[in-house]
Amino acid sequence: MIAMAGFMSAIMAVVLLFMRRHYPPSIRGVGAWAVAPLLWLASTVLFGARDFIPAWLSLVLANQLLVLGSLVYYMGTRHFLGQSFDWRFWGWVMAGSTTVFVVLTYWFPNYGLRVGFFTVLMGCIYTAQLRFMLRHGEHSFPVRLVQVVLALHTLILAVRLFSILIGKGGSDLMEPSLFQTLYIGAYVLMVLMLSIGAVLMATDRLRTELEHLATHDSLTNTLNRRALLAHCEEELERAQRYGHGLSIMMVDLDNFKAVNDTRGHQHGDAVLVHFADCTRQVLRRADRLGRYGGEEFLVLLPDSDADAAMAVAQRIHATLATGHALDCQVSIGLTSWTGAHDTLDAMLSRADAALYRAKHEGRNRTVVASEPVQTPRAAQAGSAQTVACD
Numbered sequence: 001m002i003a004m005a006g007f008m009s010a011i012m013a014v015v016l017l018f019m020r021r022h023y024p025p026s027i028r029g030v031g032a033w034a035v036a037p038l039l040w041l042a043s044t045v046l047f048g049a050r051d052f053i054p055a056w057l058s059l060v061l062a063n064q065l066l067v068l069g070s071l072v073y074y075m076g077t078r079h080f081l082g083q084s085f086d087w088r089f090w091g092w093v094m095a096g097s098t099t100v101f102v103v104l105t106y107w108f109p110n111y112g113l114r115v116g117f118f119t120v121l122m123g124c125i126y127t128a129q130l131r132f133m134l135r136h137g138e139h140s141f142p143v144r145l146v147q148v149v150l151a152l153h154t155l156i157l158a159v160r161l162f163s164i165l166i167g168k169g170g171s172d173l174m175e176p177s178l179f180q181t182l183y184i185g186a187y188v189l190m191v192l193m194l195s196i197g198a199v200l201m202a203t204d205r206l207r208t209e210l211e212h213l214a215t216h217d218s219l220t221n222t223l224n225r226r227a228l229l230a231h232c233e234e235e236l237e238r239a240q241r242y243g244h245g246l247s248i249m250m251v252d253l254d255n256f257k258a259v260n261d262t263r264g265h266q267h268g269d270a271v272l273v274h275f276a277d278c279t280r281q282v283l284r285r286a287d288r289l290g291r292y293g294g295e296e297f298l299v300l301l302p303d304s305d306a307d308a309a310m311a312v313a314q315r316i317h318a319t320l321a322t323g324h325a326l327d328c329q330v331s332i333g334l335t336s337w338t339g340a341h342d343t344l345d346a347m348l349s350r351a352d353a354a355l356y357r358a359k360h361e362g363r364n365r366t367v368v369a370s371e372p373v374q375t376p377r378a379a380q381a382g383s384a385q386t387v388a389c390d
């Protein structure tokens with residue numbers, strides 16, 4: 001069984017090292033997760049060679065490699081979840097535990113005490129990691145899997161400690177007893193499951209990152225046009241099924257070409273980012289902001305009629321007029337869902353026409369398109385309600 005643990009450690013280390021090489025650096029912690037099974041493998045080899053090597057290798061170093069592997073795995077988890085690892089504290093723990101192992105191997109050789117100490121030490125490391133993951137971990141399946149493995153293994157360590165306390169801990173790791181078999185079996189499973197958990201956590205993060213890249217604009221971190229229109233279609237379907245209202249706003253930065261021409265393209269980029277950040281802050285969680293193209297954005301407001309949407313538009317104008325160096329002015333074309341016959345194309349045309357009218361009437365204002373318009377840029381003919389902000 002010990003050989004099986006070594007074999008599994010080796011396989012999982014290869015898988016994780018491969019992932020470390022090919023996954024983006026934004027997914028942190030994979031390197032440490034790859035090193036942990038290598039340390040466990042080295043420990044297994046030393047345990048296996050116990051008849052041929054001195055005790056400081058097969059007992060002291062082998063145990064400490066297991067401890068170090070668990071700490072390195074914990075470090076990987078902390079890095080993965082964006083936290084640092086306090087090597088100063090754990091370094092002292094390693095130094096202290098090495099001393100205890102040396103004492104219990106050479107000065108007071110006692111199998112029960114040594115195993116009891118090791119069990120408590122590993123239990124502390126797993127509990128610290130479990131506590132950290134419960135506090136900072138995401139609610140995803142891989143994170144839950146690792147939490148369950150850590151909790152189960154801590155439980156098994158507690159059973160092992162109990163068996164030692166009642167004098168049934170045996171006198172050798174290789175002794176064929178129920179507790180020893182249970183413990184070694186659990187250890188083999190834990191090595192495998194922790195590594196699988198690490199692979200799943202990293203893969204899940206990669207999937208999330210790729211999904212984000214495919215649906216978001218890289219400059220402003222708002223939804224891209226395709227994702228935004230998909231959300232609009234979904235909301236329109238919901239509106240048609242349940243009869244809830246829905247509004248959309250087309251927002252265009254005023255005289256943005258002049259901003260680029262006078263202050264430079266990079267300043268223009270910063271203004272776009274500032275606009276997106278400010279606008280996001282005045283929206284609800286259910287609202288969606290997306291880049292429709294260039295300096296034109298679209299805001300989707302589910303469950304909102306024209307009055308509610310107009311209040312949001314006013315908040316957008318206000319949040320961009322606070323005296324910040326990157327503040328800008330915007331024109332907004334606003335339209336609301338008019339009933340079961342309404343379509344997304346028609347709504348976009350109305351919003352576009354209302355925006356055109358806002359520009360035409362002097363910019364820095366919101367125009368509400370109150371009637372369907374046939375051709376976008378011929379929208380001046382449609383009736384509209386204008387709210388100027390200057």
Ligand SMILES: Nc1nc2c(ncn2[C@@H]2O[C@H](COP(=O)(O)OP(=O)(O)OP(=O)(O)O)[C@@H](O)[C@H]2O)c(=O)[nH]1
Nearest residue numbers: 252253254255256257258260265268269294295359
């Ligand atoms: N810095 C920067 N500029 C962009 C980006 N996308 C589009 N633009 C610029 O936005 C400007 C849009 O100019 P126009 O369409 O003439 O509009 P405008 O100057 O805002 O005038 P109005 O819309 O009529 O108020 C162009 O100069 C584009 O180059 C971008 O990602 N970054």
